[in-house]
Amino acid sequence: MRIVPINTKMIEATLAKRRVVVIVGMYGTGKGLIADYLACQAEDRADNLERVSCKDLPDPTMEDIPAICGERSYALLHAKWRRAAERAGKNGRNLVIIIEEADKLVESGAKLWEVLFSLLYYQKGKVQIVITAQPRIIEASDLILRRVMRGCVFYPRQLTLQETINYLDNSRYSRAIHRLSHGHYGTVKYLSQLIHDNKYLGERLTENRVQLWASERGEMEYFVRSVWQGLGLRQQGLIRQYIQGNKLVGGAGDELVKVGVLWRGGKGYRWCVPWTLPFVKDFLSRFKWREKEIRLEEMEYLGKKERLILHCMLSARGETVSYDRLGDEVWGKDNVFSLWALSRLVGRVKSKLRARGYGEMIMSVRGVGYKLS
Numbered sequence: 001m002r003i004v005p006i007n008t009k010m011i012e013a014t015l016a017k018r019r020v021v022v023i024v025g026m027y028g029t030g031k032g033l034i035a036d037y038l039a040c041q042a043e044d045r046a047d048n049l050e051r052v053s054c055k056d057l058p059d060p061t062m063e064d065i066p067a068i069c070g071e072r073s074y075a076l077l078h079a080k081w082r083r084a085a086e087r088a089g090k091n092g093r094n095l096v097i098i099i100e101e102a103d104k105l106v107e108s109g110a111k112l113w114e115v116l117f118s119l120l121y122y123q124k125g126k127v128q129i130v131i132t133a134q135p136r137i138i139e140a141s142d143l144i145l146r147r148v149m150r151g152c153v154f155y156p157r158q159l160t161l162q163e164t165i166n167y168l169d170n171s172r173y174s175r176a177i178h179r180l181s182h183g184h185y186g187t188v189k190y191l192s193q194l195i196h197d198n199k200y201l202g203e204r205l206t207e208n209r210v211q212l213w214a215s216e217r218g219e220m221e222y223f224v225r226s227v228w229q230g231l232g233l234r235q236q237g238l239i240r241q242y243i244q245g246n247k248l249v250g251g252a253g254d255e256l257v258k259v260g261v262l263w264r265g266g267k268g269y270r271w272c273v274p275w276t277l278p279f280v281k282d283f284l285s286r287f288k289w290r291e292k293e294i295r296l297e298e299m300e301y302l303g304k305k306e307r308l309i310l311h312c313m314l315s316a317r318g319e320t321v322s323y324d325r326l327g328d329e330v331w332g333k334d335n336v337f338s339l340w341a342l343s344r345l346v347g348r349v350k351s352k353l354r355a356r357g358y359g360e361m362i363m364s365v366r367g368v369g370y371k372l373s
Helices: 008-018 031-044 074-090 110-122 135-139 143-149 161-167 174-181 185-197 207-217 220-229 233-243 254-259 274-285 304-315 323-331 339-355
Strands: 020-024 048-053 095-100 127-133 262-265 268-271 362-365 369-372
Touching: 008 020, 008 031, 020 031, 020 135, 020 143, 031 048, 031 095, 031 127, 048 074, 074 095, 074 110, 095 110, 110 127, 110 143, 127 135, 127 143, 135 233, 135 254, 161 174, 174 185, 185 207, 207 220, 207 274, 220 274, 233 254, 233 274, 254 262, 268 274, 304 323, 304 339, 304 369, 323 339, 323 369, 339 362
Parallel strands: 020 127, 048 095, 095 127
Antiparallel strands: 262 268, 362 369
16 A cells, blocks of 8 residues: 655645745655655646656765756756746646755755755746755755755654554554554564564564564664764764763754654653664664764775875864865875866765764865865
8 A cells, every 4th residue: 555654735735835845754764655656746737847866876976966967067957947847837837856865965965956946936836846855954054955945844754553554454463563663664664574574473573573583684784874874963963862861851852753763752752663772772882973083094994095085184173175285185286186076085085984973074165175074
């Protein structure tokens, strides 16, 4: 059965009025299902549809984005979408642009946000924009992106018990799966797969049994890492605070409730899917917190040029390092380098640091260079 884990009427009403919706959710919360639903709605209305996915891109640079959208430059991309909006408007239709996993463009998407904002402003009533992203987009510093998102952010909801039962075709384990998943769409799918793969026919499905199966499969570190990398620094800090047993007071954990990490129980916050907590604690126990001193000699996973980039930024002690200085450091003062090559190189460093738990350490200073946050 098809599930759309969000208030579809509210989404459609916001699109009609504000022309923008931003769907923010963790890995596995059903953002793709929501995007599929909205794409089908657009096709049913005979709207022009442009769908852009950043899902399989590890760390796209500013220069990569027009190609992702099917054009060679931002000017051509803007012209293409402007013409599509005008054609749609003449027929009483919309141009619907869906951008998936847009959190990967937080650092490099400034020109894309300008294109989208221009379309919204100059093609009034002809353009609708749907953005799906993991929670770290909430902490984006780009002013245009923040302006586009203002008042238009929605979060996937947990499945109801009846939706879980229907999705699992009334399986005998539907109620147990709903209880153990807290209605989290991705966890419902995962638990169903665990039962199927283990050919389980027992009477009771317990947390201990699920933890054992998950440990044997060895997939939980990947899942936890995927969720962690999709969170912003503030969100990661709140989770660390909760894991260490510190109370989140004054509504500090409400953002984590919205994205499905915690839920409010009684006077405090509770972990949404309790059987996953040991895996999260294990991941964080081996996690290099970004507050720790960075030691280049420990970073054998960086290539020679990547180490030069990071060494240059560390030497600057938080100050912005210009493109020219970085280029001279890596390729030498007498050699010519391109901003595209530099951007790709910095992107690889950022991706490797993020994968090892250092978070978003390298910040782009538009038109100038980069700095360590």
